Amino acid sequence: MIIDMHCHTHEYDEKTIIEFINNKIFIVSVADDPSTSIKNIEIGERFKGKIIPCVGIHPWEITKYNINDVYKLVGLAIENNIKCIGEVGLDRLFVAKTISKQNEILKAFLEASRSHDFIYNLHTPRTWREVFELLIKYDVKRAYFHWYTGPADLLKDIESMGYFIGINPAALIQEKHKRIIEKAPLEIMITESDGPYKYKSLRLNPFLIEKTIELISSIKDVEREYVVRMIEFNAKKILNI
Template identity: 25%
Template sequence: MFIDTHCHLDFEIFDDSRDDIVEECKSLNINKFINPATSFSNWQELIHLREKFSNISICFGLHPIFIEKHSQVHIEQLKKYTIENNCKLIGEIGLDKRFNNFDKQIDIFSQQLNIAKELNKKVIIHSVKTHNEIIKIIKDTSFTNGGIIHAFNGTYQEAKIFINLGFKLGIGGILSHTTSKLKETLNKVSYKDIVLETDSPDMNLYDSKESINKPQNIIKIFDLLKNIYMEDPDILEQQIYKNSLELT
């Protein structure tokens, strides 16, 4: 069995296909999904999504890409929504150096980590060119609950630090890219420390002919992992499922 630990099935692009996707995933033994938030504006949509699909776990967070939309009011609401909806995670949160508002990103990220610490929740972290900053803030806030480093594509040294801090590495479509350094990193990382994700509808597989990414591609990502770990596929599948299950 499989779990897509990071997808955005609440996005409008899935409105006409969402039911079919969830149903087809059942036939592929993809039986659970984690759907993190990107902005306060879609939190209510996530609640409706979980009401319709019991196998979709949701969590709330303020994504760094949309940080200019967020204020202190939304930080305060994050705690309320997380408690009321009995979420196991807070996310998607983090830092992204492609955007200029970095000081505000750091402030919002730090506050969200502190809320997760207070509520004893794990987190889903978005990190683009910011692994060192993320690691420093995790340590500075004494955050020890762990979670997932979304779309990990770092070095073995970075992977080892995150794992020692209690995080699983989210492995997705980046693995299919021929220039990715991820394969080299995973050769040194135990499969006990990874989870699978698609980030649907984004981060499509390198050779995909589809216009958008879909959770069904978890199977293709797993096939790529089989070539790296050279483990009995059933054992590999069971362990990665176990890694993911505690997060749902």
């Protein structure tokens, strides 16, 4: 099984989603806002056991929403037995100007979901340690740092908390992400696509995960099969399946 731990599945048509599934790709589908959260819940129902839906408000979208929207979404997640909150987080790289509102929204998610053991699917450009510390403060047990390009010294802390990092096909062309594959242990890695986001020349999509696995296998100098099994093991651990 190929794992896509972070995909905006709601942006694909049904035919394409079926193609992913037919290619044995297991997907965690992140949302951008309340309406795509609802769409994700529907996708999760339609593809039960193949796609795990998340609800969330992306840091790039937070200006349109307030903490009441957050509380509604968390309520919706609890009602519908949704296991995952995302894509949420903080971003000082692309949208630094809205950081205080971003904090307000993320903290509202953390507060509202206290004692519910959600998986956090996190967006953390230039806020890696800041978000890590919030997770500790709010006693989050399961967290995933999507497309991790953060500091190498945080990797040990992420590992010691039992959290995971996302390895994205961007590593094929993004040097700093490739360096994370060199430095991080396989034990904390999960693959993802972030499809259909476009990164430079790459239109990210779940089919590119195969190439990402080959890259990990060559950098770590282990068999492809071993990487596949390890990532599946890690994903099952965080998803509790």
